Structures are given as structure tokens and as C-alpha cells.
């Protein structure tokens with residue numbers, strides 16, 4: 500398959516591009532498009548054959564359901580059995596935005612889109628290109644991250660092209676995304692609501708709107724093989740760079756010294772080594788391929804760079820990656836959730 504790649508400005512959208520992409524979606528094809536979180540790989544959520552193509556293109560396990568993207572609440576209503584009060588409050592506050600809600604699904608949503616579940620995950624993205632595509636096509640768009648399953652999520656059109664070129668119909672290039680980390684998934688079929696995947700919207704932000712919020716225990720630490728997280732996708736290997744990634748916990752200078760020593764040893768053995776530093780420590784590393792993931796004074800910068808840094812080490816073909824660890828509160832919880840998975844929970848105390 501020849502993948503069409505078309506660019507558009509975000510603030511001056513090329514409607515010809517949107518029209519072409521809309522035609523593809525209505526014909527049951529696949530289009531990758533930017534959202535504010537990561538790039539999504541979209542197809543018609545109500546067409547079981549179309550959503551099946553997404554699983555094939557990504558190599559995604561068939562029990563890992565897709566998130567359905569809508570442009571307004573009117574489009575949501577026919578997809579769900581009911582809209583609980585907590586959902587209304589959260590939607591008012593955070594939609595369009597990086598929050599996905601789990602509802603009881605209506606009969607028109609095929610179980611092929613929901614991985615066999617009776618619930619459906621729905622989000623209204625806050626990105627002009629995504630909203631324009633949903634509105635123009637009038638399609639509720641099922642769209643997981645537009646990467647090969649298991650790899651770091653895509654934050655640029657180039658990342659999508661690297662993974663899926665030749666496998667999908669079209670990529671809309673709207674530049675680098677703003678947030679860089681996936682949506683927070685909140686189950687509103689239960690009371691209190693429960694976070695199934697941490698994301699850009701933090702527990703505290705949700706609690707300010709609906710009071711108590713719980714967190715699915717299965718996502719807090721390393722998962723045992725028989726754990727059943729409520730978001731099925733959380734049990735799979737995810738976000739992983741090609742090289743083994745190890746994270747180091749400890750006081751700043753001690754961590755830097757420890758990594759510097761390991762890098763020296765590794766280089767002596769002929770290894771190519773990647774280091775994930777922060778702006779605060781970047782200049783303290785003596786050797787190796789050092790990339791700063793952002794500044795510790797601004798978690799947003801770390802979220803934005805996270806996946807691109809992991810992919811850059813893939814491009815450089817490093818043998819191992821050593822990383823500092825980051826604060827585990829607020830947005831840091833989502834950052835560490837992704838990094839720990841990328842590292843297969845390999846964390847050493849210094």
C-alpha cells in the first residue's frame with residue numbers, strides 16, 4: 500500500500516487534506532492524524548472491518564480495545580447507554596482535552612472496536628486537525644496511538660512514517676504534538692470514578708471536580724503475569740526502545756557518578772551507551788551519548804520529549820540506555836508509568 504503523506508498548518512488547516520482523509524475514513528480506510536497527546540491511527544469505530552485493520556497495522560493484541568474520538572457531545576450520545584453525572588462534570592471541565600472516559604457501550608459500537616468489552620472508551624481531543632477531521636468525516640474515529648505495538652508512542656508524523664509507512668492509507672502531518680503523553684483514562688461506570696491509566700490530567704485535577712477518585716491498583720507497580728488491569732492495554736509491553744533501559748534512583752550526584760562509572764566501563768567493553776539526563780545534569784556526564792529529556796522544573800517538558808528521546812536512541816543504535824529517575828507525583832506519575840514500562844521495571848538504587 501502506498502501511504503499518502505500530507506502536511507497541514509494547525510492554525511490554518513488545509514481543508515483539501517481534511518477532505519481527502521475524510522473520504523478515506525468513510526471508505527473504511529486508515530488515517531494517522533495529530534492529537535494534542537500523541538499521533539493517533541484512525542478508522543471508523545462503527546465499522547468492525549475498519550477497526551480490525553488498525554489491529555493488523557499495529558500488530559496490536561485483539562483484546563486491547565481502542566479509544567473512540569468524538570467532536571461533540573451529540574456524537575457521544577448514540578455510542579453509550581447512559582452518561583453518568585460524574586461524566587458530565589468531567590466532560591464540562593476537561594473536554595476537549597487529554598481525558599478518556601469509559602462508558603457502558605450501546606449496541607451500535609461493535610465489539611471488535613472494544614476488544615470484546617461491554618464498555619467503550621471515548622475522548623474529545625483538543626487539537627484543531629483532529630476535531631476538523633472528525634467533524635468533516637462525521638465519523639466517530641477509533642484511534643489508538645499510531646505506532647507499532649510495543650514501541651514508543653509517536654509524537655511526530657515522522658515517527659508514524661517510520662512505523663507504519665506502507666501499512667496505512669494516509670498520514671496527516673500537523674507537526675510535533677503539544678503534550679507528548681497519552682490521555683488519562685477514567686472509568687465513570689463506577690463510583691467513585693477510577694483511573695485506569697495515569698495521563699496528563701492528574702488525580703488531583705479530577706478530584707477537584709468530582710471528589711474522591713480511585714486508582715486501579717494493577718497499574719501502580721510492577722504487574723504480576725496474572726494481574727488483570729481494567730485497561731487491558733496496561734498489561735502489555737509498551738513504549739520500549741530497542742536497547743535495554745535501566746533507571747537509577749538516588750541522590751542526584753550519586754546517580755550521575757554511578758552512571759558515569761558504568762558508561763566508562765561499557766565504553767571500555769566497546770558498547771555504545773545512551774544516557775537520559777535532565778537539563779539540570781546534562782553537563783555532568785563525561786562520556787556516552789547524552790540527551791536531556793527536559794527540565795525538572797517543568798514536567799510538561801519531560802512529557803513532551805519522552806518518546807522522541809527513546810526513539811532517538813533507537814536511531815542511534817545504542818546497546819544500552821541509562822536514565823535518571825523522575826518525581827512520581829502529579830504529571831510525574833504518568834511520566835514514570837511510561838518510563839518504568841519502557842524499562843521493563845528495571846530500576847536500581849544507587
Ligand code: AMP
Nearest residue numbers: 564618619620643644729730731732733
Ligand atoms: P492507546 O490508544 O494505544 O493509548 O491505548 C488505549 C488504551 O485504552 C489501552 O490501554 C486500552 O486498554 C484502554 N481502553 C480502551 N477501551 C477501554 C475500555 N472499554 N475499558 C478499559 N480500558 C480501555
Ligand code: MG
Nearest residue numbers: 643644645652
Ligand atoms: Mg498506545
